[in-house]
Amino acid sequence: MKIAVIAHDGKKAEMVAFLNKHYKFLHSANMSIIATGTTGSHAIEAGLKVERVLSGPKGGDAQIATQVCEGKIQAVLFFRDPLDKHPHEPDINMLMRICDVHNVPLATNPATAKLLVSSLTKR
Numbered sequence: 001m002k003i004a005v006i007a008h009d010g011k012k013a014e015m016v017a018f019l020n021k022h023y024k025f026l027h028s029a030n031m032s033i034i035a036t037g038t039t040g041s042h043a044i045e046a047g048l049k050v051e052r053v054l055s056g057p058k059g060g061d062a063q064i065a066t067q068v069c070e071g072k073i074q075a076v077l078f079f080r081d082p083l084d085k086h087p088h089e090p091d092i093n094m095l096m097r098i099c100d101v102h103n104v105p106l107a108t109n110p111a112t113a114k115l116l117v118s119s120l121t122k123r
Contacts, residue, residue, distance in 0.1 A: 001030055001031050001032070001074045001075075001120070002031075002032045002033070002034055002067075002072055002073050002074060003026065003031065003032075003033055003034070003073070003074065003075045003076070003077060004033075004034050004035065004064045004067070004068075004073045004075070004076045004077070004078075005019065005033055005034070005035045005036075005039055005040075005043065005050070005076075005077045005078075006035065006036045006039055006056060006060070006061065006064065006076070006077070006078040006079070006095075007039045007042075007078070007079040008079065008080055008081035008084065008086065009038075009081070009084075010081040010083075010084055011079035011080065011081050012038065012039055012042045012079075013042075014079055014110060015039060015042070015043070015077070015079045016042050016043055016046045016048075018077070018079075018110055018113055018114075019033075019043055019046070019048055020046060020048070022117050023048070025117060025120070025121050026048075026117075027048070027049060032051065033048070033049070033050045033051065034050070034051045034052075034053065034064065034067070034073065035050045035051070035052055035053070036052070036053055036054065036055055036056045036060035036061065036063075036064065037052055037053065037054050037055035037056075037058070037060055038055050038056075040052035040053075056088055056091065056092070057086075057087060057088040057091075059091075061088065061091040061092055061094070061095045062091055062094070062095075064076065064095060065091075065094055065095045065098040068095075068098050068099060068102055068104050069098060069102060071102075073104065074104065074105075075104060075105045075106075075107075075116060075120065076095070076099055076104060076105070076106045076107070077107045077113045077116070078092075078095070078096075078106060078107070078108050079108065079109060079110065079113070080092070080108045080109070096108075
């Protein structure tokens with residue numbers, strides 16, 4: 001199973017904390033993590049094993065969406081910052097729409113991410 005992780009600048013620390021808290025599950029033998037560039041860099045600096053694509057504004061959101069369409073990603077954790085403006089908002093909306101179209105679970109905050117990971121852990 002592959003999970004994508006993305007976080008806006010104001011949420012990157014929260015994402016890394018979440019990944020560390022769920023380290024055992026997210027780094028099990030049948031699990032892999034893919035992340036947009038800067039989020040992935042922060043996760044790697046925290047000692048996590050992560051595949052990186054481009055940063056969101058440079059096309060990383062689109063790269064993640066492509067893999068969702070191809071059936072390569074089974075869940076997306078996207079910690080969005082709803083209080084800040086994002087110049088690549090169309091890409092963000094596209095990724096969210098693609099998750100809906102392909103019925104891929106999408107968590108946009110730590111509370112829903114916790115529920116998603118908890119559900120996947122019980123599989």
